[in-house]
Amino acid sequence: MNPENYLYLATILFVIGAVGVLVRRNAIVVFMCIELMLNASNLAFVSFARLNGNIDGQVVAFFVMVVAAAEVVIGLAIIVTIFRTRRSASVDDPNLLKL
Amino acid sequence: MSLLVEQFDTPSIEYQLLAPLLIVFGGAIVGVLVEAFFPRRARRDIQLTLSLLTLIAAFVALIVWSRPDLGQTAASGNVVIDGPAVFFQGTILILSLLAFLLFSERGVDSAGDAFASSAATIPGSSSERELVAARVLQTEVWPLALFSVGGMMMFVAANDLLTFFVALEVMSLPLYLLVGMARRRRLLSQEAALKYFLLGSFSSAFLLFGSALLFGYSGSISFGGIHDSLSTGVGLDPLLLIGTGFVAIGLFFKVGAVPFHSWIPDVYQGAPTPVTAFMASATKVAAFGAMLRLFYVALGDYDWNWRPMFWVVTIATIVVGSVLAITQTDIKRMLAYSSVAQAGFILTGVTAASGSGLSSSMFYLASYGFATIGAFALVSLVRDGTSEATHLSRWAGLGRRAPVLAGTLSIFLLSFAGIPLTSGFIGKFLVFEAAIDGGATPLVIVGAVFSAVAAFFYVRVMVLMYFSDPPADAPPIAVPSALPALAIAVCAAATIALGVFPGPVIDLAQEAAAFVR
Numbered sequence: 001m002n003p004e005n006y007l008y009l010a011t012i013l014f015v016i017g018a019v020g021v022l023v024r025r026n027a028i029v030v031f032m033c034i035e036l037m038l039n040a041s042n043l044a045f046v047s048f049a050r051l052n053g054n055i056d057g058q059v060v061a062f063f064v065m066v067v068a069a070a071e072v073v074i075g076l077a078i079i080v081t082i083f084r085t086r087r088s089a090s091v092d093d094p095n096l097l098k099l
Numbered sequence: 100m101s102l103l104v105e106q107f108d109t110p111s112i113e114y115q116l117l118a119p120l121l122i123v124f125g126g127a128i129v130g131v132l133v134e135a136f137f138p139r140r141a142r143r144d145i146q147l148t149l150s151l152l153t154l155i156a157a158f159v160a161l162i163v164w165s166r167p168d169l170g171q172t173a174a175s176g177n178v179v180i181d182g183p184a185v186f187f188q189g190t191i192l193i194l195s196l197l198a199f200l201l202f203s204e205r206g207v208d209s210a211g212d213a214f215a216s217s218a219a220t221i222p223g224s225s226s227e228r229e230l231v232a233a234r235v236l237q238t239e240v241w242p243l244a245l246f247s248v249g250g251m252m253m254f255v256a257a258n259d260l261l262t263f264f265v266a267l268e269v270m271s272l273p274l275y276l277l278v279g280m281a282r283r284r285r286l287l288s289q290e291a292a293l294k295y296f297l298l299g300s301f302s303s304a305f306l307l308f309g310s311a312l313l314f315g316y317s318g319s320i321s322f323g324g325i326h327d328s329l330s331t332g333v334g335l336d337p338l339l340l341i342g343t344g345f346v347a348i349g350l351f352f353k354v355g356a357v358p359f360h361s362w363i364p365d366v367y368q369g370a371p372t373p374v375t376a377f378m379a380s381a382t383k384v385a386a387f388g389a390m391l392r393l394f395y396v397a398l399g400d401y402d403w404n405w406r407p408m409f410w411v412v413t414i415a416t417i418v419v420g421s422v423l424a425i426t427q428t429d430i431k432r433m434l435a436y437s438s439v440a441q442a443g444f445i446l447t448g449v450t451a452a453s454g455s456g457l458s459s460s461m462f463y464l465a466s467y468g469f470a471t472i473g474a475f476a477l478v479s480l481v482r483d484g485t486s487e488a489t490h491l492s493r494w495a496g497l498g499r500r501a502p503v504l505a506g507t508l509s510i511f512l513l514s515f516a517g518i519p520l521t522s523g524f525i526g527k528f529l530v531f532e533a534a535i536d537g538g539a540t541p542l543v544i545v546g547a548v549f550s551a552v553a554a555f556f557y558v559r560v561m562v563l564m565y566f567s568d569p570p571a572d573a574p575p576i577a578v579p580s581a582l583p584a585l586a587i588a589v590c591a592a593a594t595i596a597l598g599v600f601p602g603p604v605i606d607l608a609q610e611a612a613a614f615v616r
Contacts, residue, residue: 007315010311014304014308017304018301018304021297021301027293027297030297031297031300034297034300034301034304037301037304037305037307037308038304038307040308041304041307041308041310041311044308044311044312044315045310045311045314047315048311048314048315048318049314051315052314052315052318053318054318054319056261056314056319056320057311057314057320059261060260060261060264060310060311060314060320063261063264063265064264064307067264067265067268070268070272071268071272071300074272074275074276074296075275075296075297075300077276078275078276078279078289078292078293078296079293081218081219081279081289082289082290082293084221085221085222085285085286085289086286091293091297
């Protein structure tokens with residue numbers, strides 16, 4: 001199969017993630033969309049590694065997985081703290097910070 | 100299709116060159132162990148001593164070992180320790196040291212320091228009240244901040260896209276947590292942490308996808324490799340163009356440039372004030388340092404394509420930052436919008452795309468960092484009951500009630516406004532000069548006009564402090580403890596010294612202003 005198709009898939013996944021961040025209201029779902037964007041980038045890195053015959057892209061993918069895991073730890077900690085205070089994980093509810 | 104048969108080389112680690120980084124990360128790990136093995140009462144003093152010693156040791160190591168080796172790559176070329184890297188790392192270490200001194204403040208708030216006793220407790224709950232009554236202090240902030248400092252130092256020295264991304268995250272992740280840890284107005288602080296986290300990771304995802312496209316274009320993740328691929332011209336220009344744009348989005352977000360600035364006022368207002376000082380100064384230095392390296396080294400020969408984008412963003416940043424700052428009634432938000440405008444002035448230097456653009460940005464960042472830490476440190480001293488009195492009307496007549504505080508704040512505000520004999524004037528002069536030499540005269544005209552607009556709201560605060568009567572229920576002024584007072588004094592002295600005798604630091608910046616590929 002042509003490796004370029006994986007690039008199209010990566011782009012589609014990235015766009016789905018980006019649109020999801022912009023339109024969804026639940027902080028957990030927004031966060032999942034961000035993870036989808038990171039994984040789309042991983043797919044792009046691995047496909048380019050195959051296309052270019054260069055192993056660096058695959059190494060990057062491993063590091064990104066580790067970083068994404070660390071990000072999950074921090075993100076869920078923040079979201080859970082907010083949820084326990086407000087009983088809601090909607091990104092529209094917190095509105096104290098305004099002009 | 101052939102399988103990939105590439106050998107991994109054993110990486111060579113130049114321990115001397117990497118010593119400052121390793122010391123900071125080592126200190127942070129020891130800090131985590133202190134949390135696990137020492138009784139709660141003793142931890143705060145141990146963490147404070149450990150953190151300050153770590154930063155000082157790293158600075159000494161930087162001066163002793165990095166000077167003769169300027170322009171060397173370390174760790175198989177993943178990290179490069181050249182002039183700008185050493186200058187930025189030194190700046191970050193000094194600014195972090197000052198911010199850490201602010202972290203140590205325990206006398207201003209009757210309940211303890213600026214951080215929640217335990218960020219995990221629900222605000223207003225009985226468990227929170229118990230911890231406050233027991234005067235428990237949260238000491239995890241010290242190792243978290245040290246990890247962030249390590250990430251910043253790595254960010255400015257990163258020489259490939261992988262190190263670049265990992266350093267960005269090591270820098271940002273602890274900051275997301277620190278923002279949510281304020282002792283007072285905890286809902287506001289948690290909300291700021293959520294906004295910063297979601298928007299920050301959103302922008303990192305763009306940066307990562309942009310990196311993937313740059314890798315796809317050049318077939319190399321090292322900045323040198325990307326630079327070489329530009330001259331050979333592999334084709335596939337859309338990859339390069341979109342990749343450059345996406346990476347720029349991630350960096351513009353970190354420096355707070357318009358249109359990616361919307362998080363800045365919210366996060367600066369909600370975060371504990373010492374953390375705001377830390378973020379506004381050291382993080383900005385790190386983000387600009389990394390931006391300069393990526394765009395000058397990897398994409399240096401591609402500047403006819405990225406400079407127009409920088410022109411638009413620079414003008415928008417200066418205009419929007421200055422105009423919105425005028426409408427603010429909260430001093431922390433005003434300083435936040437002012438930091439957006441200042442980012443625009445620094446971008447003017449970056450857009451010059453020349454050696455003088457680099458050295459002027461370096462000087463501007465150093466001078467801006469000192470003034471910012473000092474200004475935010477003073478904000479935390481005017482207090483209404485338990486929390487800070489940040490509404491501007493509460494600052495009326497402060498010049499009569501607290502002449503030293505008002506006078507010191509005036510120094511920082513005059514520096515932000517770019518009045519002669521302060522560091523801000525020299526910084527603005529240098530970036531404008533570099534931009535004119537680099538053929539960006541229209542940018543300088545916009546910058547100069549909006550410097551005048553910006554001066555208006557800085558001077559307005561001073562007028563409020565000196566020429567209006569204090570309110571009937573004027574907020575009490577707290578007296579800082581010895582260490583934070585020292586930090587404020589150093590910031591004020593540096594702001595004036597860099598304005599009156601800028602020569603040595605300008606020479607240092609110009610001497611150091613040469614990237615190594």
